[in-house]
Amino acid sequence: MRGARRPPSGRSPRSKDLAKEKQGAFAVIRDRTWEERVQFARRWGITAAALGLVIFLVLLGRRHGFGVPEYLQFALDGLRGGSIYALVALGFVLVYRVMGVINFAQGAFVMLGPMLTAFFYEQGWPPVPGLRLALAALLAVGIVGALGMAVERLTLYPARRASPLTRIIITVGVYLALQGAALLLWGPYAKVLPSFTTMSLSDPTLRFGGVRVKAQSLWIAGTLIATVIALGLFFGHTTVGKAMRACAVNRLAARLMGIPVDTMSTLAFGMAAVLGAIAGIVLGPVTRATYDMGLELGLKGFVAAIMGGLVSFPGAVLGGLVLGVLENLWAGVTVAGFKDLFAFVVLILVLLLHPRGFAGAEAAVERV
Amino acid sequence: MGRTGFPSNVIGFAIGVPLILAIGMLEALRPMGLSLPALTGGLLTLDTMIRVGLFTIILVGLNLLMGYAGQVSLGQAAFYGMGAFFSAILTVRARTLSIPPALAETWWWPWVVMGMGALLVGMAAYGIGRPILRLRGHYLAMATLGLGIVVYILLRENMGLPHLNLTGGFDGIQGIPRLRLGGFLLWPAWRYYFLVWLFAFGAIALGLRVVHSRVGRALRAIHGSEIAAESVGVEVPHYKAMIFGLSAAMAALAGSLYAHFQTTVIPATFGFGPSLELVVMSAVGGMTSIWGAPFGALTILLVQEALRTQLHRVLPNAQGEFEAIAFGLILVLIMMFLPDGLTVGGLRWLQSRPRLHIRFARRSFKPG
Numbered sequence: 131m132r133g134a135r136r137p138p139s140g141r142s143p144r145s146k147d148l149a150k151e152k153q154g155a156f157a158v159i160r161d162r163t164w165e166e167r168v169q170f171a172r173r174w175g176i177t178a179a180a181l182g183l184v185i186f187l188v189l190l191g192r193r194h195g196f197g198v199p200e201y202l203q204f205a206l207d208g209l210r211g212g213s214i215y216a217l218v219a220l221g222f223v224l225v226y227r228v229m230g231v232i233n234f235a236q237g238a239f240v241m242l243g244p245m246l247t248a249f250f251y252e253q254g255w256p257p258v259p260g261l262r263l264a265l266a267a268l269l270a271v272g273i274v275g276a277l278g279m280a281v282e283r284l285t286l287y288p289a290r291r292a293s294p295l296t297r298i299i300i301t302v303g304v305y306l307a308l309q310g311a312a313l314l315l316w317g318p319y320a321k322v323l324p325s326f327t328t329m330s331l332s333d334p335t336l337r338f339g340g341v342r343v344k345a346q347s348l349w350i351a352g353t354l355i356a357t358v359i360a361l362g363l364f365f366g367h368t369t370v371g372k373a374m375r376a377c378a379v380n381r382l383a384a385r386l387m388g389i390p391v392d393t394m395s396t397l398a399f400g401m402a403a404v405l406g407a408i409a410g411i412v413l414g415p416v417t418r419a420t421y422d423m424g425l426e427l428g429l430k431g432f433v434a435a436i437m438g439g440l441v442s443f444p445g446a447v448l449g450g451l452v453l454g455v456l457e458n459l460w461a462g463v464t465v466a467g468f469k470d471l472f473a474f475v476v477l478i479l480v481l482l483l484h485p486r487g488f489a490g491a492e493a494a495v496e497r498v
Numbered sequence: 499m500g501r502t503g504f505p506s507n508v509i510g511f512a513i514g515v516p517l518i519l520a521i522g523m524l525e526a527l528r529p530m531g532l533s534l535p536a537l538t539g540g541l542l543t544l545d546t547m548i549r550v551g552l553f554t555i556i557l558v559g560l561n562l563l564m565g566y567a568g569q570v571s572l573g574q575a576a577f578y579g580m581g582a583f584f585s586a587i588l589t590v591r592a593r594t595l596s597i598p599p600a601l602a603e604t605w606w607w608p609w610v611v612m613g614m615g616a617l618l619v620g621m622a623a624y625g626i627g628r629p630i631l632r633l634r635g636h637y638l639a640m641a642t643l644g645l646g647i648v649v650y651i652l653l654r655e656n657m658g659l660p661h662l663n664l665t666g667g668f669d670g671i672q673g674i675p676r677l678r679l680g681g682f683l684l685w686p687a688w689r690y691y692f693l694v695w696l697f698a699f700g701a702i703a704l705g706l707r708v709v710h711s712r713v714g715r716a717l718r719a720i721h722g723s724e725i726a727a728e729s730v731g732v733e734v735p736h737y738k739a740m741i742f743g744l745s746a747a748m749a750a751l752a753g754s755l756y757a758h759f760q761t762t763v764i765p766a767t768f769g770f771g772p773s774l775e776l777v778v779m780s781a782v783g784g785m786t787s788i789w790g791a792p793f794g795a796l797t798i799l800l801v802q803e804a805l806r807t808q809l810h811r812v813l814p815n816a817q818g819e820f821e822a823i824a825f826g827l828i829l830v831l832i833m834m835f836l837p838d839g840l841t842v843g844g845l846r847w848l849q850s851r852p853r854l855h856i857r858f859a860r861r862s863f864k865p866g
Contacts, residue, residue, distance in 0.1 A: 232636045289834050294635050295570055299781055300833045302774055307826025314823065425770065429647070436640065467655040470647070477644040481637055482629050 176483055183456070190463040199340035204462045205455050210347040210416070212454020213354040217409035218431025219438065219446035220361065221402035227378040227441055228398035230294070234301040235281060236406050237428020238308035239274050241421060243407030244414035245312055246270035248321035259329040271407045278403025282396045290392070305424070312421040323414030333415060346415050353412045357405065358447060374398060406431075426470065430457075433477045507706050510789050511699070518695045521547060526688040544687050546803055548759060550795045551694035555752040557780050557791035558705040559745030564777075565785030566709060567741045568721035569631060570639040573646025574776045577619055577746040579653055579768025581753025584615035586671040586763045587664050594662060605678040612754040620747030627739035634724075646773045653765040670764030677758045694755055698792070701748055705788040708744070717741060778829050784839025793841050801828065 191201065218240055225233040250266035285300050292300075325333035327345040334345045365371040376384040377394045385391050410419070410427070417423070434453045438445025453473060461469040525534055525544045535543050556578055563569050588595070588611040592602035601607060630641050652658070653665045665671065677684045677693070684690050708714050716737050719727035728734050757763050775798070783794020805821045836843040 226636075232640070285830050285834065289837075292833070292837055295564070295639070296833050296837050298570075298636070298639060299777060300830050302777075303826040303829030303833065305826065306774070306829065307823050310820065310822025310824075310826060314820070429643075432640065433644075436637075440636075465655065465658075465660075468651070468658070471651045471655075474644040474647045474651075478630075478641055478648070481633055481641045481644075 172483065179479075179483075184459075187456070187459045187463055191459070194463060196462070200462070201459070202341050204458050206341055206343060206347070208455035208458030209451060210344075210350055210454070211458060212434075212451040213350045214409050214413050214427065214450075215431050215434040215453055216354055216447040216450025217357060217405055217412075218427055219434035219450045220357070220443060221405040221409075222432055222435040223438070223441060223443055223446045224398050224405070225402045226435070228374055229286070229395045231286065231297045231301065232432070233399070233402060234298065234428065235278075235304040235308065236402060236431065237424030237426075238305045238312075239278060239403040239406035239424075240410040240427045240431070241312060241419070241424030242274050242277070242308065243270055243410030244323055244419035244423075245316060245321055245410075245421070246273055246407075247411050247414060248323050248419060249316065251323065259324065263324065263326070263329065267411050270411065271404055274407035275400045275404040279396050279400035281403075282399035286399070287392060287396070290395075305428075309421055309424060316421065318421060320418035320420045321414075322418055323411070325415045326412075344416070346412075350412045350416075353408060354447070357408065358443075361443065370394075370397070430473045433473045433480075436477060437480055507789075510702075514702075514792070515699065518547075518699075522688055522691050522695070525691070540807060541800065541803060543803075544691055546799050548687065548691050548694050549799055550792060551691070551698040552752045552756050552759070553776070553779060553795035553799070554698040554792045555701040555755070556749045556776060557783065557794055558701040558788055559748035560776060560780045561783075561785050561788060561791055562705055562708060562717070563741055563745040564780060565787065565790075566714060566721060567717040567738060569738055569742065570635070570642065571742070571745070571773075572639050572643040572777060573649070573773050574642075574745070574749055575768045575770075575773040576646040576649035577623060577749035578753040578756070578772070578776075579649060579763075579765065580619045580622075581612075581615045581750025582757040582763045582768065583653055583665055583671070583753075584619070584750070585611050585754040585757040586674050588615075589675055590671050590673055591664060594664070605680060608675060608677055608754075608758060612751065612758075615754050616747040616751040619750035620743040623746030624739045624743035627742035628735060631735065631738040631742060643770070643773070647770055650765060650769045653768065665765065668765065670762060672762045674757050674761045674763070676761070690759055694759070697751065697755065702788055702791065705791075708741075709788060713737065713740075775825075778825065780839075781829065781837075782832050782839055784841040784843065786838060787841045790839050790841040794839065797840060798825075798828075801825075 188201070218236060221236050221239070222233060225231055225236075247263070247266045247270040250269050251263055253266075254262075256262050256265070281304055285304055286297060289297060289300055322331065324330055325346055326349045327334055336343045336345060336348075363371075365375055373384070373389045374394050374397065376387065376389055377391050377398075381391050384394075406428075409431075410423075413427075430453065431450070434450035435446045437449030437453060438447070453476065456476070457469065457472045460472040521534060521544075524532065524537075534547070535541075556574065560571065560574055563571055585608065588597070589602070589608050592599070626645065630645070631638065633641055654668060656663055656665050656667050660667075677690070684693055708717075716727065716732045719730070719732050720734055720737060724734050753768075779794040779798045780790070781794070782797050783792070784790030801824060802821060805824055809820055832839070838846065
């Protein structure tokens with residue numbers, strides 16, 4: 131969200147802050163208060179820790195005899211997963227900013243996207259596969275979007291005055307119900323989407339020098355870029371987008387300006403569901419779609435959002451990509467079962483060391 | 499014990515203890531061919547009642563943490579699993595750990611391990627809790643969630659030490675010995691039932707003792723406002739971590755009891771899903787009430803049991819999917835319409851009927 135300012139409830143501008151802005155990050159240590167020194171140490175400590183982690187991964191990899199091409203390959207494959215995480219994370223950030231809720235049901239929307247697409251694709255009409263897939267995907271995205279809005283209206287809207295914990299648990303319940311519904315409708319079997327390029331199960335592999343890239347990875351990357359541009363245009367240049375930003379900044383003020391904030395919440399929830407569904411659909415040809423795929427993708431998307439500070443759209447995209455690349459490097463150098471460990475260790479570390487994420491967003495200030 | 503909760507707690511024990519004793523005696527003696535399943539139409543078995551007891555122990559801790567101190571934990575099953583695997587490893591894998599048989603084969607060794615497990619897990623949780631509980635609201639929920647998943651993956655992947663095969667990977671550990679008291683074997687199931695409920699009532703008594711003490715008042719103050727609590731001299735980080743440690747120790751104790759009851763432990767019992775299940779039970783029973791623990795556990799286990807056994811009569815092809823759907827819907831509905839749970843919400847509803855003249859000396863713990 132370009133140019134969006136934090137709500138005035140965040141913290142008052144103190145002279146210390148102004149002085150810091152003037153000096154920049156490299157200012158002399160001794161001019162600072164203890165609080166700032168701790169912050170300074172923390173910031174550079176985190177940078178050093180991140181660098182150390184990368185070096186550690188590379189050193190681990192040397193034991194396996196990996197060279198530069200292998201690392202490049204890991205990184206590129208990681209970008210693919212990272213793009214998916216980024217798309218999911220955008221949905222988390224959108225809902226959190228507008229509604230102040232962490233939406234656990236996001237994972238269910240990620241799962242429903244490819245499941246519905248595959249379901250409509252299997253119906254066999256229209257006969258042209260490309261058109262059929264496009265129609266199926268459009269229909270699936272539309273349904274998931276409508277479902278998202280319905281979920282918000284039926285569950286979160288009536289409970290809008292409840293505590294955050296209550297609202298989180300409601301979204302958890304929605305996730306469980308939707309996952310159960312998918313299991314009921316389609317059983318535990320995996321559904322397969324065809325590759326977008328060939329409309330068949332085999333996906334062509336492109337070679338650039340020593341690295342291989344699946345064609346579907348390019349679709350995924352393209353989707354992420356297109357989504358980011360579309361979101362940028364939406365928030366920057368449409369009335370609805372600007373109204374939504376206003377809700378994120380200050381709900382009460384937005385309401386006083388005549389913005390229907392509850393409608394904006396519903397819309398944001400629907401948009402997040404659409405983002406999730408898109409992420410699931412473009413991932414569909416790479417991994418099989420199953421009724422329980424939403425949990426992992428949802429949680430990792432959330433980790434990406436946290437890495438980005440939970441309120442920043444660019445932060446979420448960056449968080450997703452960094453998480454994808456690092457996780458894939460990690461998976462390459464350790465045993466397979468430990469792949470998922472990485473994201474959650476990162477989650478805990480990021481939360482403990484630097485809950486504001488890359489974007490340096492505001493820390494919540496509790497008032498008595 | 500403070501004045502506020504005294505009469506209702508006496509009533510609780512006066513009803514609860516004889517009821518539990520009666521069920522146990524019924525199953526132990528089986529007079530005139532009567533048994534618990536026969537009387538309840540196959541819905542309630544001794545096995546279910548033992549589970550209710552085990553979950554009661556965990557939920558008392560969880561309610562203290564979530565309902566009274568206001569700190570969310572979405573990873574409580576991790577501590578449950580740590581307790582279970584601690585007991586399982588130290589009894590079954592004693593030789594691998596080169597514990598002398600003279601020690602490992604005595605009747606009191608499993609009891610010592612149980613105590614050690616609860617103590618160590620509680621201390622570890624205190625240690626982890628100090629930094630993690632600085633986080634609030636959403637962030638804390640996510641950090642505990644990450645912690646739960648990390649522990650689950652470590653259990654599943656043999657803690658990264660495949661050559662020792664301590665946790666047994668996916669298949670877990672089999673052949674955990676039954677508990678004995680000297681020469682007295684705590685089996686058949688009704689004997690174990692009495693043991694579990696002894697611990698469960700102990701946990702309830704401990705919970706009530708904590709709630710109606712200085713510590714309990716400190717916890718409620720923290721729930722209301724941390725800054726305000728700190729300003730009147732409550733040592734907030736210590737109390738939060740302490741209650742986190744206490745709830746973890748109780749979960750670990752329940753885990754040890756579970757291991758000796760089931761004689762088999764697998765990591766899947768302690769993953770993310772079970773953590774959510776615990777939160778559901780806590781919410782259904784009523785987080786802000788110690789007596790909510792057995793009610794929450796009983797309600798959810800009965801629903802599960804009913805879905806598992808009775809659903810086939812209505813829908814012959816039904817599998818586990820309805821369980822997930824029902825779970826999700828129950829969770830959403832309870833959170834929307836009865837966020838205080840069945841016990842507290844139910845009592846309040848009774849109180850609101852003026853013609854019943856029911857008065858409970860129960861204060862709301864919600865801030866404001």
